[in-house]
Amino acid sequence: MSRIALVISDVDGTLVTKDKRLTEAAQKAVARLRGAGIGFTVTSSRPPVGMRMLVDPLDLDLPMGPFNGSSIVDPQFVVLEQHRIPAHAAATALKVLADFSVDAWLFTTDHWFVRKLDGAYVAHEQSTIQSDPTAIEDFAPYLDQACKIVGASDDADLLERCEQAVQQALGHEALAVRSQSYYLDITPPGQDKGSFVRAMARRLGITTDAIATIGDMQNDLAMFKTSGLPIAMGNATADVQRQARHVSTSNEDEGFAAAVDFILKQQAAS
Template structure:
C-alpha cells in the first residue's frame, strides 16, 4: 500500500458523534497523525463559522474546506479562496425549495440567514455550528453573495426528489447534493470536496494516491473519487459504502479513530 501523507476528513457523521461531540479518542488519533508526519485537515458542508471550534483540539495547521469544499479558509478562519453561487442559480434554487415547501437557509461567508426561525432543524444547526441565524424577510438582497443554500426537511423522500429536480434545474450552474438525509446543499459550480482534496495535495506537493479521505454521505463521494484511499463510515448508506475502498465502524463506535489507527499501523509497516 502507498504510504499516506495526508488525511482529509468530513466532520458531521464522521469526525463527530451524532450528538456533535468530538471524542477524546478521535482528537488523539488526529494528533497522532501529525506526530507520525501525516498532514490532517477537514472539509464539511458546514460554514466556516461552524468549523473554527475544531482547529485547536485537532491541532489543524492546514486550510480547511467549508461549504462542501467550495471555499478554502485558513486555520485562523481567514478566507483564502471563495466561490459563490451565481445569483440567477441562487434565485432559482430558492424558488424551487419554496415551491416544494422546504425550509430555506442561505449562508454567506460570515452569516446564516433564514426567513423561518422556527424551522424544524434550526435548533440542530445552532447546536452544530455554535451560531445563531439572522432572521430576514427576503432572500433577494443576499442572492449575489450566497456561498451555500440549504433546503432542510423532515420529509427525506421529498428532499431526495428535490435533489434530482434541483440538479436538472441547475445543470452545471451549481452543485446540488444531500449532506445529510435532512439537508440538501446547493453550492458553487465546479467546486466540491474532491477539488478541495486536490488543492490540499497540490499545496503539500504530494500525489493524490498518498491521500486518504473519510466520510459518510453523498457529498463525500467526490473526495473518495480522487483519493488513493477512501474510507466510508459504518453509519453511511450502502450506496456511499460501495464508493469507498474500505469501511470502518460507525461514528457512534469510534469509526474515525479506528480508521486513523489503521492508517498509522499500515504506514508503520511501510
C-alpha cells in the same frame, strides 16, 4: 498504494458523534497521525464559523474546506479561496425548494439567513455550528453573495426527490447534493470536496494518491473519487460504502479513530 501524507476528514457523521461531540479518542487519533508524520485537516458542509470549535482541540494547522470544500480558509479563518453560487442559479434553487415546500437557508461568508427562526432544523444547526441565524423575509439582496443554500426537511424521501429536481433545474450552474438525510446543499459549480482534495495536494506538493479521505454521505463521494484511500464510516449508506476502499465502524463507535488506525496499519505494512 502510495504512502499517505495527508488525511482529510468530513466532520458531521464522521469526526464527531451524533450529538456533535469530539471524543477524546478522536483527538488522540489525530495526534497519532501527526506522530507518524501525516498531516490532517477537515472539509465539511459547515460554514467557516462551524469549524472554529475544532481548531484548538485538534491543533489544526492546515487549510480547511468549509461549504463542502467550495471555500478554503486557514486556521485563523482568513479566506484563501472563495467561490459563490451564480445569482441566477441561487434564485432557481430557491424557487425549486419553495415548490417542494422545503425550508431554505442562505449562507454568505459571515452570515446565516433564514426565513423562519423556528423552521425545520434551525435549532439543530444553531447547536451544531454554535452560531445564530438572522431572519429575513427576502433573500434577494444576498443572491450574489451566496456561498451555500440549504434545503432543510424532516421528510427524507421528499428531500431526495427535491434533490433530483434541483439538479435538473440547475444543470451545471451549481451543485446540489445531500450532506445529511435532512439537508440538501446547493454550492458553487465545479467546487466540491474533490476539488478541495486537489487543492490541498497542490498546496502541499503531493499527489492525490497520497491523501486518505474519511466520510459518510453523498457529498463525500467527490473526495472519495479523487483520493488514494477513501474510507467510509459504518453509519454511511450502502451506496457510499460501496465507493470506499475500506469501511470503518460508526461515528457512535469511534469509527473515526478506527479509520485512522487502519491508515496507520496500512502505512506500516507498505
